Amino acid sequence: MAEYKEYRGMCVVGECKKYYGTDDAKVIHEEPKGVEIKNVHLHDAVIVGAGLAGMYAALELKKAGYDVAVLTKVFPTRSHSGAAQGGISAALANLEEDHIEWHFFDTVKGSDYLGDQDAIEMMVKEAPRIIYEYEHMGVPFSRTPDGKIMQRYFGGHVKDFGRGGPVLRACMAADRTGHVLLHTLWEQCVKYNVRFYSEFFLLSLIIKSGKCIGVTVWDLINGGIHVFQGKAILLATGGYGRCYSITSNSHANTADGLGVVMRAGLPLEDMEFVQFHPSGLAFLGVLLTEGARGEGGYLINNEGERFMKRYAPEKMELAPRDVVSRAMWAEIEAGRGINGQQYVYLDLRHLGAQKIMERLPQIREISMKLLGIDPIKEPVPVQPTAHYSMGGIPTDICCRVLADGKEKWLEGLWAAGECACVSVHGANRLGTNSLLDASVHGKRAGKDMAAYLSTNPPYEVLPEDCALDAIKQIEWLLNNPGTERPGAIRKELQENMYNLCGVFRRKEDLEKMYNIIKDLQRRYKNILVQDKGAKFNTDLMEALELRNLLETAEVIVASALNRTESRGAHYRRDYPNRDDENWLKHTLAWRTEEGVKFDYKPVVITRFKPEERKY
Amino acid sequence: MAEYVFKIFRYDPEKDETGRVQEYRIDVQPGWTVLDALNYIKWFVDGTLSYRRACRHGICGSCGMTINGKNGLACETQIKDLGTTVITVEPLRGFPVIKDLIVDMEPLYDKLYAIKPYLITKTPPPTDKERLQSPEDRAKLDGKYECILCGCCTSSCPTYWADKNFLGPNALLKAARFLFDSRDEGYEERVSVIDDKHGVWRCHTIFNCVEACPKELNPTQAIVDLRKLILRGKL
Numbered sequence: 001m002a003e004y005k006e007y008r009g010m011c012v013v014g015e016c017k018k019y020y021g022t023d024d025a026k027v028i029h030e031e032p033k034g035v036e037i038k039n040v041h042l043h044d045a046v047i048v049g050a051g052l053a054g055m056y057a058a059l060e061l062k063k064a065g066y067d068v069a070v071l072t073k074v075f076p077t078r079s080h081s082g083a084a085q086g087g088i089s090a091a092l093a094n095l096e097e098d099h100i101e102w103h104f105f106d107t108v109k110g111s112d113y114l115g116d117q118d119a120i121e122m123m124v125k126e127a128p129r130i131i132y133e134y135e136h137m138g139v140p141f142s143r144t145p146d147g148k149i150m151q152r153y154f155g156g157h158v159k160d161f162g163r164g165g166p167v168l169r170a171c172m173a174a175d176r177t178g179h180v181l182l183h184t185l186w187e188q189c190v191k192y193n194v195r196f197y198s199e200f201f202l203l204s205l206i207i208k209s210g211k212c213i214g215v216t217v218w219d220l221i222n223g224g225i226h227v228f229q230g231k232a233i234l235l236a237t238g239g240y241g242r243c244y245s246i247t248s249n250s251h252a253n254t255a256d257g258l259g260v261v262m263r264a265g266l267p268l269e270d271m272e273f274v275q276f277h278p279s280g281l282a283f284l285g286v287l288l289t290e291g292a293r294g295e296g297g298y299l300i301n302n303e304g305e306r307f308m309k310r311y312a313p314e315k316m317e318l319a320p321r322d323v324v325s326r327a328m329w330a331e332i333e334a335g336r337g338i339n340g341q342q343y344v345y346l347d348l349r350h351l352g353a354q355k356i357m358e359r360l361p362q363i364r365e366i367s368m369k370l371l372g373i374d375p376i377k378e379p380v381p382v383q384p385t386a387h388y389s390m391g392g393i394p395t396d397i398c399c400r401v402l403a404d405g406k407e408k409w410l411e412g413l414w415a416a417g418e419c420a421c422v423s424v425h426g427a428n429r430l431g432t433n434s435l436l437d438a439s440v441h442g443k444r445a446g447k448d449m450a451a452y453l454s455t456n457p458p459y460e461v462l463p464e465d466c467a468l469d470a471i472k473q474i475e476w477l478l479n480n481p482g483t484e485r486p487g488a489i490r491k492e493l494q495e496n497m498y499n500l501c502g503v504f505r506r507k508e509d510l511e512k513m514y515n516i517i518k519d520l521q522r523r524y525k526n527i528l529v530q531d532k533g534a535k536f537n538t539d540l541m542e543a544l545e546l547r548n549l550l551e552t553a554e555v556i557v558a559s560a561l562n563r564t565e566s567r568g569a570h571y572r573r574d575y576p577n578r579d580d581e582n583w584l585k586h587t588l589a590w591r592t593e594e595g596v597k598f599d600y601k602p603v604v605i606t607r608f609k610p611e612e613r614k615y
Numbered sequence: 616m617a618e619y620v621f622k623i624f625r626y627d628p629e630k631d632e633t634g635r636v637q638e639y640r641i642d643v644q645p646g647w648t649v650l651d652a653l654n655y656i657k658w659f660v661d662g663t664l665s666y667r668r669a670c671r672h673g674i675c676g677s678c679g680m681t682i683n684g685k686n687g688l689a690c691e692t693q694i695k696d697l698g699t700t701v702i703t704v705e706p707l708r709g710f711p712v713i714k715d716l717i718v719d720m721e722p723l724y725d726k727l728y729a730i731k732p733y734l735i736t737k738t739p740p741p742t743d744k745e746r747l748q749s750p751e752d753r754a755k756l757d758g759k760y761e762c763i764l765c766g767c768c769t770s771s772c773p774t775y776w777a778d779k780n781f782l783g784p785n786a787l788l789k790a791a792r793f794l795f796d797s798r799d800e801g802y803e804e805r806v807s808v809i810d811d812k813h814g815v816w817r818c819h820t821i822f823n824c825v826e827a828c829p830k831e832l833n834p835t836q837a838i839v840d841l842r843k844l845i846l847r848g849k850l
């Protein structure tokens with residue numbers, strides 16, 4: 001048997017026998033009130049999240065010789081990074097000419113000039129090295145005839161500083177790119193004996209005199225509060241698509257990291273920017289790859305019309321994601337959705353059975369298995385789906401979390417991946433750039449944490465009351481004699497967010513949505529968790545998640561209301577133009593008892609001056 | 616819309632001595648999967664029902680369970696395809712039940728750790744370049760690398776039920792994924808684990824695992840190929 005053991009491996013199910021910190025843990029902390037001593041753990045570094053960002057950081061730290069714990073609410077390979085299909089970008093030029101500079105430009109332009117160019121430049125430069133490192137770890141990339149890593153086209157990635165045609169830049173493993181990267185990182189973590197604590201749910205950060213020194217978590221399997229103390233803490237908790245009813249995101253993408261950060265009094269950055277992907281499977285939001293449109297699928301409204309001809313007469317269905325999403329939504333608003341509902345048809349039938357089976361097998365499989373619809377015989381209902389969150393926890397280019405959102409590092413705390421905002425995606429992310437972001441910044445965070453640890457910072461003594469709020473929260477949820485079920489509140493939140501703070505935004509809608517959220521937050525006080533047990537209480541977990549969703553949605557809506565311009569993924573019907581004069585700046589938002597407070601910081605522009613984003 | 620009866624295995628470790636079956640009658644919308652029905656029950660009928668789920672499109676491997684006697688992913692099982700309005704849902708067999716439909720997957724992971732589930736190389740890789748691999752060599756990994764670790768195969772394996780030390784189809788498929796990778800140099804280390812009475816030789820090639828795999832992978836073929844590889848290595 002391999003030396004490696006996952007935390008659970010040490011447990012008799014139902015009862016955790018083995019204490020798992022290093023021994024000096026007992027020396028340096030006092031027992032926090034309400035937490036059993038066996039549930040207090042000490043590691044050099046504590047990472048929350050086991051997607052690409054979290055595991056890359058873990059490997060980096062482990063290789064540097066540090067003791068690292070990775071906490072995750074799902075087993076590592078179940079993280080949502082595994083769902084990514086298309087690819088990961090890097091200017092390898094394996095099949096045709098390509099340059100890091102071109103990638104740099106495309107990302108800046110794609111961000112609608114809101115991305116910070118110093119961060120983008122570092123990311124695209126690091127990209128080839130990351131891909132080679134992945135290959136050396138064993139990722140089964142698809143291969144070119146001469147044995148190199150295969151690359152494909154992807155929207156927004158073009159030649160010659162936007163002047164040329166599409167470029168082969170997306171490194172791929174068939175249509176399972178995220179899956180292979182995630183599994184390979186996990187395999188490497190097994191190899192290097194990274195210690196995972198799977199099915200542990202983050203509750204709060206422990207901050208003492210301006211320094212982050214640990215986290216409190218809920219043990220989902222056994223129940224019980226645990227305290228993880230560390231010198232370097234990383235949040236890599238992923239996206240928050242679950243604020244919306246129609247989303248491509250996993251059930252687990254519930255903004256937990258953001259909720260925790262806000263409750264520690266920290267700001268969030270650029271939360272108004274939420275990317276909608278045009279081809280979400282109707283009712284579910286599960287993603288159908290761009291390939292469906294790429295292979296020549298038609299988008300049809302309820303009159304049987306190929307409506308894209310009125311919005312993008314040249315590119316038609318192949319126009320950029322945000323353009324197609326807006327066109328679809330305009331049709332839906334004009335009552336031309338199918339049966340007057342919020343979806344249109346993606347019609348593939350004219351491609352014929354053979355082409356569909358050969359070129360788009362995955363799309364056929366998904367629509368048959370998930371909706372029971374065979375695209376050979378029937379058109380597939382699709383609607384724009386909440387896909388990616390550009391905003392998040394503000395960090396500097398070393399992934400250090402900024403306490404004031406601008407310059408001041410909150411010592412001991414890092415963030416990376418989709419939950420963070422460096423910002424490399426600005427107002428709109430290019431496809432295949434987010435796997436890259438999560439990997440590059442996961443690695444960079446790991447490196448920076450290791451460098452910090454090498455200066456031998458002292459362990460702080462845990463405050464006695466560090467877990468009391470978390471304990472109170474759990475006890476309240478389990479005992480509250482309420483009547484409101486999490487599922488019902490969540491449904492109202494998600495459906496309204498989709499309608500009122502989605503592809504199109506307007507002042508009235510956003511104000512209405514803000515009031516709805518306030519009302520739902522009031523109803524949350526009357527919540528009823530039916531499952532009263534400690535063990536694997538997913539009812540409790542959903543109630544915890546719901547609080548994070550409600551608080552994060554509040555900031556999304558307030559930020560959207562506040563930004564009176566249209567840029568990238570944020571489209572205000574009442575302010576349809578980009579306004580560089582007033583809005584070429586990042587939003588910083590603090591959620592407070594008196595509402596959301598704002599501040600701003602300038603965009604870092606080094607190389608490319610803002611120009612109109614035309615495709 | 617039609618009324619369906621869901622007979623779901625329930626077990627609460629804090630209350631129940633042993634498992635029981637609870638019935639839920641619900642209206643099922645057209646196009647619903649079994650996961651949609653479970654979600655509906657959990658969110659609007661009975662919040663205590665417990666199961667794992669994440670991606671809800673067959674890629675994370677969280678929702679493996681036994682549905683009308685067959686292993687599969689709840690999120691990819693169309694209710695209407697089951698051809699009946701009475702549906703039983705049980706946790707995966709062969710693993711200890713933690714609660715309701717949630718099983719302890721640790722035994723599955725332990726077998727994976729045992730076969731050293733990572734690329735083993737001795738030759739250093741080229742600097743700032745990928746290792747080369749021909750498309751033909753890469754094709755040897757097809758049908759092996761797509762595994763989502765859902766456990767449906769190992770849970771359906773009668774040999775595993777009888778011998779909990781048997782590595783099982785999941786771990787053996789994973790071993791094949793590395794042993795047939797042209798870049799891997801871990802033959803000795805890995806073969807010493809799988810060339811064992813609890814390894815490849817234990818399998819009776821009954822093909823249950825193939826039928827159970829929701830990703831249409833073929834662990835049995837992988838096991839047969841591994842045997843050939845080992846026999847060839849011994850010549």
Ligand SMILES: Cc1cc2nc3c(=O)[nH]c(=O)nc-3n(C[C@H](O)[C@H](O)[C@H](O)COP(=O)(O)OP(=O)(O)OC[C@H]3O[C@@H](n4cnc5c(N)ncnc54)[C@H](O)[C@@H]3O)c2cc1C
Pocket residue numbers: 048049050051052053054071072073074075076079080081082083084085086087088089177178200201202203236237238239248249250252253254256257287387388416417418419431432433434435436438
């Ligand atoms: C369907 C789909 C397709 C995509 N395709 C592409 C693509 O082709 N190319 C591309 O570049 N990008 C793509 N993306 C985006 C990309 O996959 C993600 O942005 C990226 O994987 C995020 O990685 P991450 O490490 O930040 O987070 P994740 O992989 O989401 O991991 C989050 C981790 O945090 C943990 N966590 C969360 N909350 C808690 C908590 N409360 N307590 C403990 N742990 C917690 C989770 O368990 C998980 O391990 C796609 C996204 C989706 C949804």
Ligand code: SF4
Pocket residue numbers: 771772773774775783784817818819820821822823824825834835838
């Ligand atoms: S073929 Fe082998 S591994 Fe598969 S179910 Fe049968 S005995 Fe188990």
Ligand code: SF4
Pocket residue numbers: 761762763764765766767768769784785788827828829830831832834
């Ligand atoms: S081989 Fe198939 S059934 Fe077995 S774990 Fe992998 S995906 Fe699941």
Ligand code: FES
Pocket residue numbers: 667668669670671672673674675676677678679688689690691
């Ligand atoms: S929920 Fe991910 S496989 Fe079913």
